[in-house]
């Protein structure tokens with residue numbers, strides 16, 4: 001008689017794991033109604049006394065140990081805005097990891113800069129500092145590490161490289177709300193941190209973004225670049241630089257303030273559950289957690305990765321493993337592990353109206369990122385963050401499903 005659900009056996013997980021996403025309660029309802037009835041639906045020149053957006057900016061910055069926040073439309077435009085505030089020029093090169101969502105790199109192209117895509121460290125799936133160092137040219141102006149999956153990148157090594165070469169750092173913290181590096185909030189460690197607040201993220205208003213910085217001058221520039229070139233404290237119809245309207249609405253901030261009130265507890269719950277899962281994964285042959293580096297003081301992931309080793313898991317492929325796990329009641333994915341430079345926009349060089357001055361983007365089709373390629377093809381398995389919002393018994397159920405497949409792997413061969 002078959003034991004595995006995929007072959008007709010009993011299913012290991014027959015109830016919901018974690019929670020539905022997004023989460024909201026009466027706080028969001030009250031906040032939204034208050035904004036609606038106030039008749040003040042945009043931030044305008046409002047401060048923390050009058051504007052929900054201004055309140056959210058300060059609260060989010062405080063939560064992540066930064067001095068200033070500028071809330072805006074989405075995470076992609078947060079990166080564009082940060083690049084502009086850092087005086088990006090046509091043809092400047094910015095070093096990004098291969099494992100990320102494409103926006104880390106396309107935000108660079110949208111402001112006429114050239115993303116230089118480098119490999120990740122197989123130990124933690126984050127941008128590899130040695131690969132960053134090797135990619136630096138006289139055109140390099142900055143590094144855009146991604147705290148990929150919410151795991152803090154190796155910021156000590158990256159900061160050391162940046163200082164030695166006179167580069168800035170934009171942290172793409174789109175996955176890392178509430179994650180901490182050596183006790184500091186992700187997004188407050190480089191020059192500017194950029195977050196997405198899109199629907200799937202661990203803090204969301206459906207869409208939205210925010211830039212953090214502790215540098216006064218950069219905070220002013222971010223403000224101006226998101227507010228049609230206005231300067232704070234100057235007349236409303238005085239515009240100083242060419243800039244777009246990237247403002248967040250008061251409705252979005254009303255929702256985000258509700259979610260932010262839950263972020264600490266959710267981050268602790270996810271991290272606690274992940275540690276429980278990690279201990280269990282170490283006991284099952286053929287799977288393993290990503291090792292936590294010393295600097296990872298809290299990992300509040302957008303998605304959680306672990307490693308699958310086909311040879312040690314009885315010779316089945318990762319796809320067979322995923323299908324068998326889905327039948328047991330647990331859906332897994334591979335995150336954004338496909339190296340971004342394999343996208344047609346890079347291989348076919350579809351840059352749109354971008355112009356790079358006297359520099360030219362590299363041949364992305366032959367970009368060499370063997371670790372990212374291998375991890376994407378065979379090793380990485382991802383679990384969405386909402387699965388980790390329940391109790392540790394949920395982790396035990398997930399471990400039970402994985403262990404059952406390993407134990408009965410002969411049924412799949």
Ligand SMILES: Cc1ncc(COP(=O)(O)O)c(C=O)c1O
Pocket residue numbers: 074075076077100101103104146172174175195196197198208209
């Ligand atoms: C790493 C990363 N950077 C940037 C973004 C862009 O954010 P948005 O979708 O809010 O524009 C995303 C979105 O998923 C992301 O995952």
